[in-house]
Amino acid sequence: MAKNNKTPEPGIAEQNTSPGEPEASSKDSNIINTVWNFLSSMKLGIILLLVLAIVSIIGTVWVPTDPLTGQQDFAKFYNTWFFRILLGLLALNLLVCSLNRWKAVTNTLKGPGVNFSENFVKSLKSVRTIKLKGEPTQTAERVKDLLKKQGYRIFSKQDGDTVRISSDRGHLGILGPYLTHLSFIIMIVAIVIKFSGLVGFDGMMSGVVGQTVNLSQVQGIQNMDSSEYFDLRINNFRTEYRPDGSVKQWYSDVTVLDKGNTFDYSIYVNHPLIYKGLKFYQMSYGSQFSGKYTGPSVTDQPFAVGVQQYIQPAGTDITFIPMSFDNTTRKILFQTYKGNNQVAQQEVALNTPYKYEQAEVKFEKAEAYTVLSVKKDPGVPIIGAGSILLIAGVIISFLLRQRRIWSVISPEKDGSLVQIGGISAKDKRGLDSNLDAIVSEFKS
Amino acid sequence: MDLVTLENYAFTVTFVAYMTAAVIYIVYLGYKNENMVRVATLGTIVGFIANTALLGLRWKISSHAPFVNGFEFLVSFTWGIAGIYLLAEWRYKFRMIGAFVMPVAWLLLAYIAVIMPPQMKNAENLMPALQSNWLTIHVATAMVSYGAFALSLGTSIMFLIKQNMENNKSKSDFNKRMPTLDILDDISYKFIAVGFPLLSIVIVSGAIWAEYAWGRYWSWDPKETWSLITWLVYAAYLHARFTFGWRGSRAAWMSILGFIFVLFTFFGVNYLLSGIHAYGGS
Structure with missing residues (x-):
């Protein structure tokens, strides 16, 4: 996992650590933990994705040939033990990572905690400070209303005169990567x-x-x-x-x-x-054809051939090649060759002899078959x-973009001070526009 | 006038409109004139309408969704690019982006006009394996997805240029007019966030189609594999972005790499690699 300082940096904000819930530290340096941490690390995940991409590219360029058919066998490369180990590692990485993140997911679904410090809010990158007239409690109600209007869930707590509000929207979005x-x-x-x-x-x-x-x-x-x-x-x-x-x-x-x-x-x-x-x-x-042929040296010789196979009566240079059989008209389409030259192509009905020079063919039976x-x-x-x-x-991940906002409303001379800040890994601009809307609402 | 002639006219109008738009957008980079760049937007809209008509006419002529041969794929692709660009321009109002996106659409049409052999442009009958509604979903999502990736490519290139100028403390007017780095990075990401789910649907619908046609949802055909590779690259981009905070130039480079893979899946596989999936072109 990335370095996670106490100050959430914009890039690392996706870590679903709410303040007061530090991520489990991995100081226990026994071997099981080390292996577990390695397997669950996002680094491993990204490396595996890229290695899979590179290896897949190799598989589309270097394609083994099937020795039997002489055709290219695209799948063979991807069925090697090497590729399977990569897939297995990815599955393991995803599984361990999912288990590790379970707690973060349930916490996110529960909503952000209200035990956070003022310094935490100040440390956020997107933060606004407004001074207002009016008591903190009243002001807090207005903040809550504005947040609610923008679709946020509200959690709040009052300590004396100070009100803390934590709020979020799009929290179900965290299920997206999980489902994926x-x-x-x-x-x-x-x-x-x-x-x-x-x-x-x-x-x-x-x-x-x-x-x-x-x-x-x-x-x-x-x-x-x-x-x-x-x-x-x-x-x-x-x-x-x-x-x-x-x-x-x-x-x-x-x-x-x-x-x-x-x-x-x-x-x-x-x-x-x-x-x-x-x-x-x-x-x-295809079709199967059987019948008899006759030539100068043979009479009524039986044959059985498939489509585009040769029938050549002995003693001639004539070849008949059946092309297809029409089941409806019961006719056979075939070509006649003399030597290497095609001399005719015609249809003939079953049991009708066809003669070319000294060669004669008679189809007695034709059967269409399907595979x-x-x-x-x-x-x-x-x-x-x-x-x-x-x-x-994938759709949930991108449609529901989690935004979290924390506000501290504390008493000030003649009024209250609102400090409001938030985090959104996927939609910082959306978050900023929410914060700006709240500020401008107060100023107007 | 017969439909084929009409289709040729539609192609010409699309080609000229995208070209005009691309040229004006590029001129606009160095010469700020809002009235002039409105003509580019108008050109894109006219081109997009003509492109839509072109696809509709082809659908009518071939009596199947126009997603079958190389010509049909490419004019669908340009439709996706122009459509997504118009959406982005309407949403973000940064017309400079046009200079980095519309030339891509125009170049694809130029490829058809100049390089593609004429017999590959004709409407064809569907071979039995392609007669599937899943094919329509498969290609329709692909063109929107690829359009979104093309837009992200454009803003990523802009990001790198802008960053370079910022690093050199450029005080040029060009630098000032460019959207900020944050905005460019955000737009690049947003359109990958549109393209990525669609790419997932492209791959899944392709697998469903293959299962119906051949009983193999995945056969490691090069085209399939390359779409997966593209998916993996964008998946790595998204993970790096959220975990390691890969923003800015690294994210921009990955977005560019992703689009190179999109183009390779489109062209490279047809011309450089062989496979059963060669409907797209050769």
């Missing part, structure tokens, strides 16, 4: 749950139109009791186009079949099926709750 820090801890917990591998999974399934797929056929399914498995029937896969030919949306029409609970659902991009904690996302699609990614992550609602807390906390 809590949200981080919650989110880190959710991430740890996800990467522990003990709950949920990240899987994939594919199904041909008409097929019923059981969850047991999902690749990568785990952490789920097989008695909870259900079936998914793939009724149709559709691609919706815009008039200009661009893809508007991909749909997988499915039926969930689960022990008497049966319902239809259309899965499309940005519209996953969510059922029993599982989510099904439209991920990919869904299947996920279960019990951490998602936790992340969601954490996100809401995060935003609530």
Whole structure:
């Protein structure tokens, strides 16, 4: 923590020490205290934020390649033990810091104490002194009224002729950072749950139109009791186009079949099926084609290929490449190549032979299939709750800016002396304008 | 007149208005003339209206919120900057700030006009992954947030200039007309305090969208990571400010650093780093 002299300096004013409540001194120099103080220190927190920023930058520049797919793996760097230790330290720092600040938070919510000295008020940076006619008690009532009008909570105490008033507004703002820090801890917990591998999974399934797929056929399914498995029937896969030919949306029409609970659902991009904690996302699609081809040296040779795979009758340099299958018209779109040159592109109905020079192809069956990614992550609602807390906390921090004002009204010759001063870390100008308003009210 | 022609006119008006405003604000730094600088304010208002019309026309033409390609992002960004600037001018009445903010908006439009290839400016159809209301929230909050950070950048630069003059005991008229250090520092902070919660919403709404589209609320895509890095820098700024009393020049430098990160998230990620999130430009 920053050096905290008795005189609050403007920058350090955020420390929620009211006068008469000195911060716990850390003179006990045993090792537990030292470690505790280190872990709770704001210095560590800021350093961790900046180190995380720097390390994250490195991770976006130095991206490892997945040896299997040859693609860049962005997440890999952030799943290393080194990065996890950083996150763990941040979580610990936030936790310890939150525990440490608990007392300060409850004190702030309770309101500033009234046992403060005149010297304390004089030592404040924002301070005004006014001499007035009238008794201190009457004057104090006017000060209270003015403060109340500006939205301050009032606490006061009278010692003989002297009245002390402590007041604050925006005190709930102190909950803001607290909620934000809590949200981080919650989110880190959710991430740890996800990467522990003990709950949920990240899987994939594919199904041909008409097929019923059981969850047991999902690749990568785990952490789920097989008695909870259900079936998914793939009724149709559709691609919706815009008039200009661009893809508007991909749909997988499915039926969930689960022990008497049966319902239809259309899965499309940005519209996953969510059922029993599982989510099904439209991920990919394709078609399978089977049939027979004939060439100079072969007759009615069976084949089975996917989209953009080659069918080349032996003894020819002709290649047929199926591109897509339209489930509605039941026609196959395919290209014909001679050597390396495309010579034709056409649609042909099922079971209709197509001949080019000496090569002939006949598609007998075409099936559209869809690929869904299947996920279960019990951490998602936790992340969601954490996100809401995060935003609530950040908004509260900035919307409710704590201001505290202390006033001492003491008797003077022919009247009373008002000494009024305050602290606001986040809104010094707001505080000053409150003080000025009070002064000008008295002068008018 | 068809909508696309109208859209081109709107762009031209925005461009000329912001340019005029930026030039007059800069001249105003050295030459105090209140009538002249009112023209700059008027220019900003006209530009802002034209910018709004530009976004509205693009929305109509593409029939989706204009937040998808690099062109749409940038004209949204300039809308955010000009809108936030007008708010600040109305609130604080320091027109000198305009000289440090409006050139940023104008330069972004100049980038579109001069460097951006024409095919990247056209209205495009939305690919299925982008068809989400969360995208609208995501980008709409981003432009206001980035606008607020741009304003803070402007006042932070002013702070450093003013501080330099104070240190040299400058008695120039320019120094006297500048807002005080306290005010500049306060305005810089206030707009970061606006931008930061919005940036949090940007990141969270992006994560929600990714969860709906791909089932991954966070995938360490470079754009995501850079928005987080920006968030971390501003978070460090706020903590340093409240705990160690980092005000003045150190706070100003951090605000400038933060905006460099905003710009990098915007441009650098698209042009220097690759990733699945490359909708913004390339």
